[in-house]
Structures are given as structure tokens and as C-alpha cells.
Amino acid sequence: MSKIHIPTPLRQYVGKQSTVEVTGSTVGEALTALVEQHPELRRHLYTEDGRLRAFVNLYVNDEDIRYLQKEATVVNAGDSISIVPSIAGGTLILRSGFQE
Amino acid sequence: MATTTTEIPVILSKEEILRYSRHLIMPEVGMEGQQKLKAARVLCIGTGGLGSPLALYLAAAGVGTLGLVDFDVVDYTNLQRQIIHSTADVGRKKLDSAADKLKGINPFLNLRTFDTRLSSENALELFRDFDIIADGTDNFPTRYLVNDACVLTGKPNVYGSIFRFEGQASVFATEDGPCYRCLYPEPPPPGLVPSCAEGGVLGILPGLVGVMQATEVIKLILGIGDPLIGRLLLIDALGMKFRELKLRKNPDCPVCGTHPTVTKLIDYNEFCGIRGEEKPVSNGVPEIQVEELKRRLDAKEDLFVLDVREPHEYQICNIGGHLIPLNDLPNRVNELDSSREIVVHCKMGGRSAKAVAFLQQAGFKKVNNLAGGITAWAERVDPKVPKY
Numbered sequence: 001m002s003k004i005h006i007p008t009p010l011r012q013y014v015g016k017q018s019t020v021e022v023t024g025s026t027v028g029e030a031l032t033a034l035v036e037q038h039p040e041l042r043r044h045l046y047t048e049d050g051r052l053r054a055f056v057n058l059y060v061n062d063e064d065i066r067y068l069q070k071e072a073t074v075v076n077a078g079d080s081i082s083i084v085p086s087i088a089g090g091t092l093i094l095r096s097g098f099q100e
Numbered sequence: 101m102a103t104t105t106t107e108i109p110v111i112l113s114k115e116e117i118l119r120y121s122r123h124l125i126m127p128e129v130g131m132e133g134q135q136k137l138k139a140a141r142v143l144c145i146g147t148g149g150l151g152s153p154l155a156l157y158l159a160a161a162g163v164g165t166l167g168l169v170d171f172d173v174v175d176y177t178n179l180q181r182q183i184i185h186s187t188a189d190v191g192r193k194k195l196d197s198a199a200d201k202l203k204g205i206n207p208f209l210n211l212r213t214f215d216t217r218l219s220s221e222n223a224l225e226l227f228r229d230f231d232i233i234a235d236g237t238d239n240f241p242t243r244y245l246v247n248d249a250c251v252l253t254g255k256p257n258v259y260g261s262i263f264r265f266e267g268q269a270s271v272f273a274t275e276d277g278p279c280y281r282c283l284y285p286e287p288p289p290p291g292l293v294p295s296c297a298e299g300g301v302l303g304i305l306p307g308l309v310g311v312m313q314a315t316e317v318i319k320l321i322l323g324i325g326d327p328l329i330g331r332l333l334l335i336d337a338l339g340m341k342f343r344e345l346k347l348r349k350n351p352d353c354p355v356c357g358t359h360p361t362v363t364k365l366i367d368y369n370e371f372c373g374i375r376g377e378e379k380p381v382s383n384g385v386p387e388i389q390v391e392e393l394k395r396r397l398d399a400k401e402d403l404f405v406l407d408v409r410e411p412h413e414y415q416i417c418n419i420g421g422h423l424i425p426l427n428d429l430p431n432r433v434n435e436l437d438s439s440r441e442i443v444v445h446c447k448m449g450g451r452s453a454k455a456v457a458f459l460q461q462a463g464f465k466k467v468n469n470l471a472g473g474i475t476a477w478a479e480r481v482d483p484k485v486p487k488y
Contacts, residue, residue, distance in 0.1 A: 008265065018336075088240050089306075
């Protein structure tokens with residue numbers, strides 16, 4: 001079992017939990033298990049053709065998986081995976097439809 | 101921090117020595133450090149939630165030259181977190197309000213105010229006269245603009261961002277460290293960022309993160325400690341947990357990599373998927389104005405008002421609509437009668453437009469979006485309804 005840290009903006013898709021326990025021997029498997037448990041999360045993490053979105057960064061413990069083996073990075077028992085999206089809480093210069 | 105402004109040795113007056121005595125007696129700062137602070141020139145972008153504590157502490161600490169860039173006016177809803185402004189400042193320019201407070205705290209401060217919106221046209225010119233840039237605006241277009249301009253001018257970018265009760269801080273674009281684009285080459289597409297319904301921020305959080313930014317600025321100036329270069333600090337105020345992640349300089353980074361594709365500033369609104377002037381988005385769905393809704397409700401016409409905001413927003417104010425939050429709509433659509441005419445509203449009209457589009461797809465024929473939402477209702481129909 002490994003623990004996935006869910007950032008605030010995505011907690012609404014995982015029943016408001018801050019961490020989710022999943023099984024999986026790689027980051028890819030752990031994420032697959034995560035989105036199977038919480039299907040609403042899928043489109044926020046993956047593009048329509050199934051690739052990880054560019055603004056979602058993934059870390060195993062404190063290492064960016066882009067500099068490890070990406071989604072094939074091995075996850076050992078007790079490791080934690082962090083999903084770290086880019087966040088912005090401020091008011092936009094030009095507001096768009098997504099922020100009132 | 102290698103400042104280029106110290107050709108003339110900076111001398112502290114007797115008053116300044118007394119003022120900074122708690123720094124001077126500390127070996128990590130001392131007279132030399134205090135002189136470095138006085139020689140330093142820091143540019144703060146924005147005097148809002150993050151910019152308030154940032155500017156206040158930098159001014160108090162004795163940073164010699166502080167630049168402020170802002171074009172905004174103090175609003176009543178700012179006061180919950182933008183502590184540089186007071187109730188009496190509502191309606192004033194943020195720059196004037198901030199300047200009063202900062203000069204009040206430290207009359208030795210050389211304050212330079214820029215009453216403008218930071219843009220691709222003025223950023224490089226503005227940054228040139230400063231040693232360190234601290235971005236307190238916390239929106240995507242400005243963040244990428246500040247990042248790219250920092251890389252292009254070789255100035256460190258002291259970064260902070262907040263969302264509800266979660267924050268991030270780091271120092272980007274130092275000579276050997278990563279930049280924001282090493283971390284996130286591109287911004288998220290607008291539709292996938294959490295909507296206004298999930299927005300909001302705990303008032304103390306920008307305080308916490310802004311003070312972290314100020315701390316990093318001071319450390320860079322003094323050249324002490326371990327700055328947040330190559331590290332992303334994650335702050336969870338609710339759990340009061342701090343974690344840090346390692347950041348690496350990406351050789352393929354589009355702006356600071358070995359073969360950069362961004363070599364000058366671009367249109368950052370377009371880059372972030374934001375186009376045109378601010379306007380409540382209606383997505384082309386049918387609309388009804390608040391005056392017409394009022395008239396038809398008064399005439400006892402058979403209209404079903406659907407409110408797609410969140411329950412906590414409904415508690416702030418409502419016009420008696422049936423509450424189904426936008427995210428719950430797909431699961432609760434059976435609560436609606438497609439034979440009746442439905443008017444959907446939210447706070448400003450954005451979420452309700454999405455709801456109308458969804459209902460149309462689900463086969464509803466008589467659905468209208470309330471243009472401008474409950475805010476327009478409060479402004480034009482019933483002033484007793486509070487705005488938020």
C-alpha cells in the first residue's frame with residue numbers, strides 16, 4: 001500500500017480526502033487504482049488520449065518522477081506519492097469564465 | 101545577493117542604527133547585513149494578499165528601495181486578508197494606501213510606485229532597476245510573465261501561491277536554479293482549474309505565505325541560510341503540515357533550458373487561454389435578464405428557479421431557488437421537471453451557463469440562464485440581497 005497525497009483543488013473528486021491509500025508497484029499502477037476508485041478524477045489527471053496532463057506533477061517522496069522512470073517509477077511500501085498541480089488563488093487580470 | 105548598487109558605501113544614520121538594533125546585534129545580519137538591506141532594491145508585484153505582508157516586512161526590515169506595481173483600487177472584500185489596507189482606504193488606489201502605511205512604518209524607505217498593470221511591454225524595463233522580484237499577484241498570466249522576465253533579466257523570482265488553505269513557495273530563476281517553467285512548462289487550460297465555486301482563501305494564508313516570501317527575499321539579500329532554490333515548499337494550513345519537494349533545472353525548459361524557445365516576452369493572457377475583456381460568460385446559452393425574471397415572478401408565471409451554487413453560498417443569500425450545486429446536477433437531474441420553464445442562476449452567471457448547456461443536452465427545452473446571476477439581482481432588483 002502506498003499513500004497518495006491529494007491537493008486541495010482535487011479533493012472534491014475523492015470524497016474530500018487529503019490522502020488516498022492505493023496498491024500498485026509503480027506510479028502508473030497506483031494512479032490507475034486511484035482513478036478506478038474515483039473516476040471523476042480521471043479527466044483532471046489525464047488527457048483524452050490517456051496521457052498525464054502537463055500541469056500535473058507527480059512526486060515519489062520528494063523526487064519528481066520526470067527525473068526518475070516517469071510512470072514506471074517503482075513505488076515501495078510506505079512510499080508516498082504527491083500530486084502537485086499548479087495553483088493560483090489570486091484574481092485574474094482579465095477574468096475568464098472559470099473564475100467569478 | 102550580488103547587488104550592483106553599492107559603489108557608494110551605504111551609511112546608516114544614528115536613527116537607523118537605533119531602529120535596526122535588533123538586527124545589528126545579530127551576527128547573521130550585523131552592520132554589514134543591514135547595509136546590504138539598505139542597498140537592496142526589491143520589486144513587489146501587487147499589494148494584495150501576498151503583497152501586503154511582503155511589503156510591510158521588507159519595509160520594516162530596512163530594505164532600502166522598494167518598488168510596488170499595482171493599478172487596482174481597495175475593495176471592501178480585500179480587507180479580510182490585505183492587511184496593508186484599512187477600512188478607510190476602500191475606494192483609494194492600493195498604491196496610495198500602501199505607500200501611506202509603508203512610509204509610516206519606515207520613513208527611511210525609498211519607495212517607488214508604478215501605477216500600472218505589469219505587462220509584456222513594461223516588465224523588462226521595470227525589472228531592470230531592481231535586484232529581486234517578488235510576485236504577489238498569484239494569477240497564471242502574471243506568474244508566467246514574471247517568471248520569463250526574471251529569466252530574461254537574470255533576477256531571482258521569489259514565488260508564492262495560495263489556494264483556500266494550501267500554499268506553495270519557492271525561489272525561481274536564480275543563476276543555477278530552476279524556474280517556474282521547469283516545474284510547469286504550461287498553465288492549466290481554464291476549464292480544468294477549479295471554478296469559482298471552489299475558490300476563496302483563508303485570510304491568514306496569504307499572510308503566512310507572503311511572510312515566507314519576505315523571508316526568502318531577506319535571505320537572498322543577506323546571502324545567508326538555505327534559500328528555497330530548487331525546492332518547492334508545500335504548506336497545508338489546515339493540517340499545519342509543511343512538506344518540501346525537490347525541483348530540478350530542466351535542460352529542456354522552454355525559457356531557461358539549453359535551447360530556449362521563449363526568448364522574448366509573449367502575450368500571457370493568450371498563453372493562459374484568456375481572451376477578450378471581462379464579461380460574464382454565457383457560452384451562447386439562452387439568457388434572461390434579472391428585471392424580466394422579477395416581472396415574471398411577480399406576475400406569478402410558472403417558472404422554476406434553479407440555484408446551482410454551493411450550499412454555503414446559499415446560506416449567504418438566496419432568492420428562494422431550488423438548490424442543486426453544479427457538480428451534483430448530473431446525479432440529481434431527476435429532481436427537475438422538463439415540462440416546466442426553468443431559470444438557472446449562480447453567483448455571476450458562469451456556472452449556471454454550464455448548467456443550462458448540460459440541461460439542454462439532457463433534453464430540457466425550456467431552460468434560461470439568469471444573466472449576471474444573483475449579483476445582478478442584488479444590484480438591479482433587490483438591494484437587500486447581500487453581495488459577496
